[in-house]
Structures are given as C-alpha cells and as structure tokens.
Amino acid sequence: MLALAATDALILVDVQNDFLPGGRLGVGDGDAVVPVLNRYIAHFRTAGLPVVATRDWHPPGHCSFAAQGGPWPEHCVAGTDGAAFAADLELPDDALIISKAATVEADAYSGFQGTDLADRLRRRGVKRVFIGGLATDYCVLNTVLDALDADFEAILLVDAVRAVDVEPGDGARAIDEMRAKGATTITVEDIAP
Ligand code: VGL
Numbered sequence: 001m002l003a004l005a006a007t008d009a010l011i012l013v014d015v016q017n018d019f020l021p022g023g024r025l026g027v028g029d030g031d032a033v034v035p036v037l038n039r040y041i042a043h044f045r046t047a048g049l050p051v052v053a054t055r056d057w058h059p060p061g062h063c064s065f066a067a068q069g070g071p072w073p074e075h076c077v078a079g080t081d082g083a084a085f086a087a088d089l090e091l092p093d094d095a096l097i098i099s100k101a102a103t104v105e106a107d108a109y110s111g112f113q114g115t116d117l118a119d120r121l122r123r124r125g126v127k128r129v130f131i132g133g134l135a136t137d138y139c140v141l142n143t144v145l146d147a148l149d150a151d152f153e154a155i156l157l158v159d160a161v162r163a164v165d166v167e168p169g170d171g172a173r174a175i176d177e178m179r180a181k182g183a184t185t186i187t188v189e190d191i192a193p
C-alpha cells in the first residue's frame with residue numbers, strides 16, 4: 001500500500017486521440033489506459049493533489065513527420081481532433097496542461113523538454129511524480145527519465161501505459177530502463193483508498 005502525500009503530483013502523458021487505436025499514430029490497446037488513469041485521477045482529486053496533462057502539440061509541417069523526413073506519420077497537429085485529449089479521460093477542470101514539441105524545428109518526447117513543467121511543479125512543492133499514459137517507449141520513457149534528472153522521485157504507473165513497440169519488446173525494455181535509472185512501479189490497487 002502506498003499513501004499519497006502532499007508533495008505528490010500526477011502526470012498524464014499524451015492521452016490524445018491520435019495515439020488511440022484508429023488514430024494517426026495509434027498505440028495498440030492504447031485506449032485501455034483511459035479507465036485506469038481515471039482511477040488515478042480520482043485518487044489525486046480526492047486528496048486535493050495536482051494533475052498535469054501533457055500533450056503532443058505539433059504545428060503543420062513538424063520535423064517529426066514523414067513528409068519532412070521524420071520517423072512518424074503526421075499526428076497531433078495542434079487544434080485538430082487528433083490532438084484532443086481522449087473523450088473519456090476525466091481530466092479535472094484545474095488540470096495543468098503542458099503543450100510540447102510545438103515548433104516546427106524541434107521534437108520533444110518529454111513533457112519537461114522545452115517547457116516550464118519542472119519549475120511549476122517545484123513551485124507547488126511537488127517532490128514525487130506519478131506518470132502514466134502514452135507511449136511507454138517514447139513520451140512516457142523520456143518524461144520519467146527527465147523527472148529523475150530534475151531530482152523528482154518518479155513512479156511509473158505500469159497498469160496505465162502502452163507501447164508503440166516499433167521493435168517487439170521496446171515497451172518492456174523501456175520499463176527496465178526506467179527501473180534501472182531509479183523509477184519505481186505501481187498499479188492502481190497499490191494506492192491506499
Ligand atoms: C509520441 C511518437 C511521436 C508519444 C509522440 O507521445 O509517445 N510518440 N510523438
């Protein structure tokens with residue numbers, strides 16, 4: 001059992017339509033994270049703790065798109081339905097929204113990269129972050145590693161992540177790497193009611 005503390009925050013990574021099955025960069029079983037994240041959100045709301053939602057927020061012609069020579073199909077173009085949060089995600093009205101990779105020339109897999117997320121968390125007294133969402137092997141991985149680099153404790157929500165798995169096993173290897181670098185892992189049942 002794990003009791004939430006006043007210095008905890010929840011970070012939902014890129015739970016956006018384009019990363020759900022049927023989306024432009026659909027992650028297999030990606031929609032399965034939504035009901036589980038809703039349970040984490042309920043725990044954090046009940047405890048009055050901050051909820052952060054990152055989003056991939058690319059301009060048209062972004063460098064990560066295949067037409068520009070990048071590795072991905074066009075996805076999460078700012079303002080489109082594909083970039084919107086999953087309709088079933090129960091995002092609190094006061095959630096902090098962090099948009100990333102919003103200029104054509106740079107990509108950012110981490111919610112900390114090129115944003116003021118670390119400062120905003122520190123200003124709220126946050127010391128430990130709980131991280132889940134999409135995708136395990138890209139934006140979740142890099143957000144967890146950057147959280148650790150910025151001296152936050154990082155807890156990976158293993159029941160609320162799914163991987164792209166460009167190569168089979170990428171998601172499992174990403175989880176191993178996060179653990180090796182100091183992240184711990186929990187499932188929602190581990191949180192004290
Ligand atoms: C992501 C690929 C490209 C992610 C974002 O959110 O994991 N993956 N852009």
Ligand code: ZN
Nearest residue numbers: 056064076101
């Ligand atoms: Zn992207």
